[in-house]
Amino acid sequence: xxxxKNQQRTxxxxxxxxxxxxxxxxNFEISHSSTIKGIGDDAAVLSFENKKIVVTTDLLVEGxxxxxxxxxxxxxxxxxxxVNLSDVYxxxxxxxxxxxxxxxxxxxxxEALEDIYAGIETAAKIYDIDVIxxxxxxxxxxxxxxVTAIGEVEEEVYRSGANPKDLLVVTGDLGGAFMGLQVLxxxxxxxxxxxxxxxxxxPYTYIIERQLKPEARKDIIKLLKDLDVKPTSMIDVSDGLxxxxxxxxKQSNVGCDLYEDKIPLDPQVISTCEEFDIDSTTxxxxxxEDYELLFTVSQADFxxxxxxxxxxxxxxxxxxxxxxxxxxxxDSRIPIKxxxxxxxxx
Amino acid sequence: xxxxKNQQRTxxxxxxxxxxxxxxxxNFEISHSSTIKGIGDDAAVLSFENKKIVVTTDLLVEGxxxxxxxxxxxxxxxxxxxVNLSDVYxxxxxxxxxxxxxxxxxxxxxEALEDIYAGIETAAKIYDIDVIxxxxxxxxxxxxxxVTAIGEVEEEVYRSGANPKDLLVVTGDLGGAFMGLQVLxxxxxxxxxxxxxxxxxxPYTYIIERQLKPEARKDIIKLLKDLDVKPTSMIDVSDGLxxxxxxxxKQSNVGCDLYEDKIPLDPQVISTCEEFDIDSTTxxxxxxEDYELLFTVSQADFxxxxxxxxxxxxxxxxxxxxxxxxxxxxDSRIPIKxxxxxxxxx
Numbered sequence: 001x002x003x004x005k006n007q008q009r010t011x012x013x014x015x016x017x018x019x020x021x022x023x024x025x026x027n028f029e030i031s032h033s034s035t036i037k038g039i040g041d042d043a044a045v046l047s048f049e050n051k052k053i054v055v056t057t058d059l060l061v062e063g064x065x066x067x068x069x070x071x072x073x074x075x076x077x078x079x080x081x082x083v084n085l086s087d088v089y090x091x092x093x094x095x096x097x098x099x100x101x102x103x104x105x106x107x108x109x110x111e112a113l114e115d116i117y118a119g120i121e122t123a124a125k126i127y128d129i130d131v132i133x134x135x136x137x138x139x140x141x142x143x144x145x146x147v148t149a150i151g152e153v154e155e156e157v158y159r160s161g162a163n164p165k166d167l168l169v170v171t172g173d174l175g176g177a178f179m180g181l182q183v184l185x186x187x188x189x190x191x192x193x194x195x196x197x198x199x200x201x202x203p204y205t206y207i208i209e210r211q212l213k214p215e216a217r218k219d220i221i222k223l224l225k226d227l228d229v230k231p232t233s234m235i236d237v238s239d240g241l242x243x244x245x246x247x248x249x250k251q252s253n254v255g256c257d258l259y260e261d262k263i264p265l266d267p268q269v270i271s272t273c274e275e276f277d278i279d280s281t282t283x284x285x286x287x288x289e290d291y292e293l294l295f296t297v298s299q300a301d302f303x304x305x306x307x308x309x310x311x312x313x314x315x316x317x318x319x320x321x322x323x324x325x326x327x328x329x330x331d332s333r334i335p336i337k338x339x340x341x342x343x344x345x346x
Numbered sequence: 347x348x349x350x351k352n353q354q355r356t357x358x359x360x361x362x363x364x365x366x367x368x369x370x371x372x373n374f375e376i377s378h379s380s381t382i383k384g385i386g387d388d389a390a391v392l393s394f395e396n397k398k399i400v401v402t403t404d405l406l407v408e409g410x411x412x413x414x415x416x417x418x419x420x421x422x423x424x425x426x427x428x429v430n431l432s433d434v435y436x437x438x439x440x441x442x443x444x445x446x447x448x449x450x451x452x453x454x455x456x457e458a459l460e461d462i463y464a465g466i467e468t469a470a471k472i473y474d475i476d477v478i479x480x481x482x483x484x485x486x487x488x489x490x491x492x493v494t495a496i497g498e499v500e501e502e503v504y505r506s507g508a509n510p511k512d513l514l515v516v517t518g519d520l521g522g523a524f525m526g527l528q529v530l531x532x533x534x535x536x537x538x539x540x541x542x543x544x545x546x547x548x549p550y551t552y553i554i555e556r557q558l559k560p561e562a563r564k565d566i567i568k569l570l571k572d573l574d575v576k577p578t579s580m581i582d583v584s585d586g587l588x589x590x591x592x593x594x595x596k597q598s599n600v601g602c603d604l605y606e607d608k609i610p611l612d613p614q615v616i617s618t619c620e621e622f623d624i625d626s627t628t629x630x631x632x633x634x635e636d637y638e639l640l641f642t643v644s645q646a647d648f649x650x651x652x653x654x655x656x657x658x659x660x661x662x663x664x665x666x667x668x669x670x671x672x673x674x675x676x677d678s679r680i681p682i683k684x685x686x687x688x689x690x691x692x
Contacts, residue, residue, distance in 0.1 A: 041505050045399070059492065063485075099494060
């Protein structure tokens with residue numbers, strides 16, 4: 001499905017270890033004053049003066065988190081960065097540095113690693129972060145990318161600060177990344193049967209991009225500051241809305257009413273759900289990988305966010321004893337339940 | 347060879363994702379005032395006030411960096427932490443926090459992850475560091491551990507500060523980890539042929555421990571401070587002495603004379619080298635994984651380190667134009683050469 005543009009295949013063994021890392025990271029520039037020393041020593045050296053810092057780490061594993069038959073390597077590098085930055089923004093922090101470790105089969109040519117690094121570099125430029133270190137090693141099997149992201153924060157926002165009566169707000173729209181994945185999986189099956197088939201992916205552009213090239217909501221952190229809104233709790237939507245709501249409720253010791261008719265869905269998500277005969281609310285609740293921000297604000301802040309198209313108020317928090325419920329369009333109340341760990345149940 | 351003590355086998359899928367992480371990390375305690383929030387939110391929150399911080403990351407991959415047929419899982423968890431701390435100490439920093447990400451096959455029972463985490467916890471206690479985050483995910487194939495270590499530093503020491511005439515100093519002794527690996531590989535082959543064979547590993551206790559349970563030289567950072575010695579450059583010996591000397595020389599733009607007869611070798615390394623008919627100097631130069639510290643000091647500091655059994659002065663730095671040489675016992679001068687990236691040349 002993805003055209004192989006890497007006509008050139010330089011074996012990894014052509015470079016020594018340090019030659020390879022130098023080669024791959026030679027374009028990386030340092031832009032933050034907090035980065036005193038980046039790549040090239042036993043460790044990077046950073047200085048944040050009096051600011052607090054946040055640290056988060058995530059692994060992307062081939063065959064579990066991505067499928068190279070439709071995930072271009074450049075997008076993979078980009079996405080590996082973005083999913084980590086999303087966690088930084090979810091703390092109300094500014095992302096400043098990342099380290100990147102890659103385990104890669106020696107079946108891969110140098111050009112494949114160059115593609116991954118090109119995606120990492122693009123993300124670093126767009127999100128204005130310094131790549132300060134990492135490790136590239138061989139693997140006997142699949143490709144794996146581990147990113148650690150660091151940010152600086154003045155007033156961090158935890159998952160645990162929500163209060164009863166706070167409004168529950170989500171950015172953007174939900175379910176797109178999951179439906180994009182469904183389309184890509186379907187096209188992969190079609191391709192297996194008929195490799196000459198040219199799929200028409202135009203009706204799915206937005207949702208495929210949500211899957212292959214997600215963005216982290218850096219803009220929202222700035223917007224909240226400009227609007228003078230400090231969320232009482234915040235989390236990013238990586239596992240699906242229901243899972244994230246449960247985290248906020250459990251850690252804040254509150255309950256929640258979530259209104260089905262308020263969940264923001266893109267028209268492409270709705271039409272693709274109809275095509276696949278999947279319930280769009282289920283997709284929004286359990287799909288994951290949207291990397292939107294879910295947060296709570298006190299009702300006093302409602303006027304500040306009310307008219308802003310970036311935000312949807314989708315529910316409100318209650319006493320913990322009242323539980324967590326989805327209030328459906330038909331006005332029934334359905335308990336919000338945990339999703340298992342899909343990766344281990346495969 | 348390693349007895350399987352895990353009679354119990356609880357499938358990973360028995361826990362939800364968050365239940366599993368909670369289960370594995372429930373014993374971890376926070377001891378540093380710089381850790382404001384550890385595991386449990388989108389990111390950890392740290393505060394170092396006016397101190398600079400160092401950040402380093404390393405991947406350990408099954409089949410490349412370790413072999414589960416002789417590496418007990420608890421030791422693996424311990425080693426994954428230690429190799430990262432070693433990089434922190436090599437900056438003259440104090441290690442304070444780590445994040446740990448693990449990709450593991452769902453063939454593994456929960457008890458296997460518990461063993462890995464027990465090793466991580468032991469290292470965290472011994473080295474006094476907080477485990478502040480991480481990620482545990484499934485892998486279709488092998489086991490992989492990615493650790494990011496963070497430390498605080500007042501006066502960092504880079505690889506680049508060595509000057510001509512500085513003395514080259516190494517801690518402890520070299521080549522043990524490599525020879526321990528040779529013994530373990532040999533016993534693995536014997537075991538394949540005769541699983542009932544009980545190997546006598548007594549003559550190899552020290553070198554096997556160097557391979558399976560290496561230590562990072564936290565003590566040296568304190569000792570250097572107590573002795574009021576600030577190295578001009580420093581690196582840890584992870585890839586082998588010759589590779590590390592080349593890093594110091596290249597980044598400091600100096601040359602070096604290394605004296606073969608000064609290289610510290612444990613008697614077990616010498617006797618095992620004889621048994622395997624391997625040259626012990628070659629082992630010390632290229633073996634790697636000793637996690638000793640290699641540093642340079644100005645000659646004025648010689649009296650401070652001279653009598654200390656932790657240190658061996660093994661050479662001195664010269665002008666870059668004079669090159670890097672091993673001065674042999676027979677007084678010949680052999681250029682020190684790069685080792686390729688063994689992992690990619692396999």
